[in-house]
Every structure is written in structure tokens, then in C-alpha cells.
Amino acid sequence: MAFQTTRPLRFGDCDPSGIAYFPSYLRILDGVMEEFFETLGAGRADLIGERRIGTPTLRLDVTFVHPGFHGDQLEFTARVRGIGRSSLDLEHEVSAGGNVLWTARQRLVATSLETHKSLAWPDDIRAALTHHLETPTDA
Template structure:
């Protein structure tokens, strides 16, 4: 994944993320990656995520998820989380998400989110403006 085109955020592995062995309890990665998506909207796309939900009444639920847990992360580790866009459809966005500690890949996830009307409970088309913003984060092959 081309780091220049990826959105990045850093997270510290905290006690709350870990199981009794001090290793991240795997569902916590889904929480961390969702936080990355929120950060991407807020800082990367410059779209206020809270307003998207509360004012525009739009969400971005996951419709597909594939995940590989490669190396355990432990309490105190600092993770570099990366997000890159693989494809943009009419209503959906395919993302590649990764967690690294230094150069070591810890987790890799392929996720598809869909722009979704919270009022109608149905997918909605991605606007041209949002599509343009998303396009800045395409992964290079």
C-alpha cells in the first residue's frame, strides 16, 4: 500500500483493549479501525463525522469484512493504522486497513462500507464532492 496515498493515525494499545494475557482482544481491532474511519472522515475527507450521523442522518455501515491477524499486539504497543481506498462504487467504498508496529504488519483488513440513509434504511449514492475527496486516498497497485 502506498503510504503517500494512505490516511494514517496512531493508536496506543491500552489496558482496555487487551484480554487477561495482555494481548489485544481481536474484536478491539474492529473498534480501532472504526475509529480510524471516523478520523479519516474528520481529518482526511474533511467531513464532520458527527454531523454526517446526527445532521445529515447518513451512516457508513460495514457490508463486507475480511481480516487477517498476523502478529499479536500487546499492551503498551504503538500502532500505526493505515487506510487506503481500493474502489468506489455508486453507494459503497472498498477499503484496505492495516495496523503496523514499526515495520511489522500486525493486522490486515479488507472492508466494504456503504453510504446509508438512517431515515430510509437504504443505501444512497455518493455525491460527486465526497467521491472527489475519497479519490485522494486511492491505493496504488
């Protein structure tokens, strides 16, 4: 089951010509991932403050297809494609007005904020992630 949300492309996210500035996309994606984890019952305040778990990005492969423009409503779809002991593989599709703007493959890893080493996903988070797990034929 894919996670979906919408974000506006604001003036500050664009270059002087009104086209999305690509680093802004990554900042917005980070906020989308924060919202996704909140729906899992694992918001950042809990993960970082209470559980002392980080979720850094290990790999991110982005393909830009069409430009985004100031005022676009960005439609984010995140699909869980794999869950390892400590890793999480996601596929993202971002569109506006029915056009795919960019796609990304991302691998996050659960880490201890005390040791900065990977750690296994806690059982409750793993169960919530598993609920979202899709196979390529599910798309």
C-alpha cells in the same frame, strides 16, 4: 494517497495476558475510520446529524499475522481501493514496531438514515475519496 494514523494499545484493549483482544481492534478501527472521514470534511456529527447518512460496514475480512501487546503503538494505514455509487472499498494494514499485526479488507456503504437504503456518495465526499483512491500498483 493512504491515510495514516497511530493509536496506543491500552490495558483495556488486552486480555489478561496482555495480548490484544481482537474485538478491541475493531473498535479501534472504527475510531480510525471516524478520523479518516473527518479529514474528508465529513465527520460523523455532520454525516449522522446534518446529512442523515450512515456508513455501515457491509463486509470485513480480517487476517491476523502477529499478536499485539499492551503498550504497542498501532500504526494504521488505510488505502481506498474502490469507490462505487454507494460503496467504498478499503484495505487496512496495522503494524507495531515494524511488524504487520493484521490486515483487513472492508466495504462500507453510504445509507440514508431515514430509509435505511443505500444512496450515492454526495459529490463533495466522492471527490475527497477520489483524492485518496489508489490502484494495487500504487501501494
